[in-house]
Amino acid sequence: xxxxxxGRLFKLGDNLNSDIIIPGRYLIHIEPAELAKHAFEMLGExxxxxxxxxxxxxxxxxxxxxxxxxxxxxxxxxLGIKAxxxxxxxxxxxxxxxxxxxxxxxxxxxxxxxxxxDTVRISLAEGRLEHAGKAYGFPQxxxxxxxxxxxGGLANYLKATLQGGG
Amino acid sequence: MGMTIAEKILxxxxxxxxxxxxxIVDAYPDLVMSHTATWRSVSVMRxxxxxxxxxxxxxxxxxxxxxxxxxxxxxxxxxxxRSFAREYGIEKxxxxxxxxxxxxxxxxxxxxxxxxxxxxxxxxxxxxxxxAFGTGIGYTExxxxxxxxxxxxxxxxxxxxxxGGTFSAAVSAKDLMLHLIGMLxxxxxxxxxxxxxxxxxxxxxxSERMTVANLAMEMGAKCVFVPPDARTWEYLESRLEGxxxxxxxxxxxxxxxxxxxxxxxxxxxxxxCPHQVENVKPxxxxxxxxIDQAFLGSCANAKHEDLEVAARILAGRRIDPxxxxxxxxxxxxxxxxAMRSGVLQTLIESGALVTNPGCGACAxxxxxxxxxxxSLSTANRNFLGRMGSRKSSIYLSxxxxxxxxxxxxxxxxxxxxx
Numbered sequence: 017x018x019x020x021x022x023g024r025l026f027k028l029g030d031n032l033n034s035d036i037i038i039p040g041r042y043l044i045h046i047e048p049a050e051l052a053k054h055a056f057e058m059l060g061e062x063x064x065x066x067x068x069x070x071x072x073x074x075x076x077x078x079x080x081x082x083x084x085x086x087x088x089x090x091x092x093x094x095l096g097i098k099a100x101x102x103x104x105x106x107x108x109x110x111x112x113x114x115x116x117x118x119x120x121x122x123x124x125x126x127x128x129x130x131x132x133x134d135t136v137r138i139s140l141a142e143g144r145l146e147h148a149g150k151a152y153g154f155p156q157x158x159x160x161x162x163x164x165x166x167x168g169g170l171a172n173y174l175k176a177t178l179q180g181g182g
Numbered sequence: 183m184g185m186t187i188a189e190k191i192l193x194x195x196x197x198x199x200x201x202x203x204x205x206i207v208d209a210y211p212d213l214v215m216s217h218t219a220t221w222r223s224v225s226v227m228r229x230x231x232x233x234x235x236x237x238x239x240x241x242x243x244x245x246x247x248x249x250x251x252x253x254x255x256x257x258x259x260x261x262x263x264r265s266f267a268r269e270y271g272i273e274k275x276x277x278x279x280x281x282x283x284x285x286x287x288x289x290x291x292x293x294x295x296x297x298x299x300x301x302x303x304x305x306x307x308x309x310x311x312x313x314a315f316g317t318g319i320g321y322t323e324x325x326x327x328x329x330x331x332x333x334x335x336x337x338x339x340x341x342x343x344x345x346g347g348t349f350s351a352a353v354s355a356k357d358l359m360l361h362l363i364g365m366l367x368x369x370x371x372x373x374x375x376x377x378x379x380x381x382x383x384x385x386x387x388x389s390e391r392m393t394v395a396n397l398a399m400e401m402g403a404k405c406v407f408v409p410p411d412a413r414t415w416e417y418l419e420s421r422l423e424g425x426x427x428x429x430x431x432x433x434x435x436x437x438x439x440x441x442x443x444x445x446x447x448x449x450x451x452x453x454x455c456p457h458q459v460e461n462v463k464p465x466x467x468x469x470x471x472x473i474d475q476a477f478l479g480s481c482a483n484a485k486h487e488d489l490e491v492a493a494r495i496l497a498g499r500r501i502d503p504x505x506x507x508x509x510x511x512x513x514x515x516x517x518x519x520a521m522r523s524g525v526l527q528t529l530i531e532s533g534a535l536v537t538n539p540g541c542g543a544c545a546x547x548x549x550x551x552x553x554x555x556x557s558l559s560t561a562n563r564n565f566l567g568r569m570g571s572r573k574s575s576i577y578l579s580x581x582x583x584x585x586x587x588x589x590x591x592x593x594x595x596x597x598x599x600x
Contacts, residue, residue: 035565058567078369084304086320112320175230
């Protein structure tokens with residue numbers, strides 16, 4: 017996981033649910049590349065390809081609500097998206113993103129201010145997001161949980177801790 | 183300062199005293215449920231080279247989504263789950279004949295008041311119908327709990343709901359919850375625990391409480407509690423594993439973030455309109471909307487009581503010939519009960535198609551919708567494309583509204599038909 021993430025935003029609305037991120041019929045897959053082929057296709061057939069041209073998703077409130085399917089985070093990673101910034105997250109998506117090594121940033125202010133195609137710079141270590149010459153703070157992931165994200169997800173974390181005898 | 187139910191359960195399961203909202207603890211669940219997703223958790227275990235489970239007795243596996251297998255891939259995945267259960271001696275393993283995981287676990291006494299239960303399904307909140315802390319997690323996290331016995335959890339704040347009065351005829355727990363979701367929104371209980379109280383509760387059946395605890399997830403609830411009472415003990419009496427449990431109640435001076443009171447007698451039949459559950463309207467506002475399919479199923483409303491309400495409306499009548507009425511009983515036990523009670527015969531005679539128990543069409547398994555089609559459903563989600571085409575629409579209602587609508591071919595107010 018990179019500590020500094022920079023790139024172009026794609027903007028989505030409120031209550032974007034996990035059925036839209038990846039429909040149930042594709043949950044037979046767990047591989048990021050396979051899931052990415054169908055990510056957000058409910059919004060239009062062109063969506064998976066279109067989103068690959070962006071780096072960061074910017075969403076409104078309650079992003080990832082609905083089903084606890086972990087593949088919602090995996091599919092977004094598979095698109096090459098480096099982070100999701102949202103006004104707020106549903107708790108299941110929040111956990112799944114950390115467990116899949118996908119950085120998430122809760123920042124309602126930037127959702128109001130930023131537009132599609134804008135560039136932002138995120139410093140995860142500092143809890144700081146820069147957009148259009150303005151800096152925003154965001155709540156950091158709890159320190160006890162940050163290690164999971166730093167290792168690229170829960171599977172890597174488990175492997176490391178179990179091998180360490182922990 | 184007194185404690186809420188969620189605070190007390192997390193304190194007990196983490197061995198930490200004096201918890202307050204926002205604290206993060208390592209909690210040890212009593213049960214970890216995985217459904218059709220089990221093979222994914224097994225694949226993570228293999229990938230990291232782990233072989234030893236923390237405690238096989240804490241695992242429960244139920245193959246409920248897409249059952250029986252409809253493609254070779256599903257068959258192979260189910261085979262992986264089955265082999266895993268056999269290899270590790272998982273006693274709480276239920277195959278494709280059992281029904282929806284949540285209902286199966288409660289029916290078999292695996293859910294005890296005061297338990298902490300996590301699982302690969304957002305509707306684990308339903309265990310709160312029996313006073314247990316249930317919440318959903320992803321499949322890698324299930325692997326983690328299998329191996330380490332624990333997971334990190336944040337102590338939530340709690341919203342207290344007080345229910346007064348009694349339901350009018352043809353109004354039920356589903357209408358109450360659609361009303362609340364419409365009022366509070368899809369994030370109204372986000373990251374929060376919900377406790378239910380009030381004069382109305384002693385009159386609500388365990389089946390209705392399951393609908394309440396299930397649907398509360400659609401306003402974002404992390405966990406839901408109906409404190410155990412005489413009805414809970416009556417339900418558990420013949421079921422409870424080992425016959426013992428440690429029920430948890432809130433302290434009288436517990437601190438609540440918000441209070442919400444509802445007078446049940448003021449409620450009318452409600453419908454959630456496409457494509458968000460929070461898009462709720464009284465049935466009178468959408469009455470007359472043509473439907474192609476009516477799905478009576480899901481962990482929200484496919485219990486015997488739900489089937490019975492529909493049968494009462496449909497008895498001796500035929501559904502509209504333009505409507506496909508798909509009935510998917512929640513579990514094998516419910517299917518058997520519906521056979522014995524005659525409910526099944528009534529439904530089939532009225533024109534219903536009855537499928538095997540399980541998640542069925544709610545998860546898009548059978549009963550898929552074509553472009554432009556409309557389904558009314560007793561399930562808990564009406565998200566875009568969930569039951570098929572992105573050009574299809576799903577409305578959600580109670581079993582009574584569903585039966586009345588199947589009869590007329592259009593969304594119909596059930597009052598007057600029951």
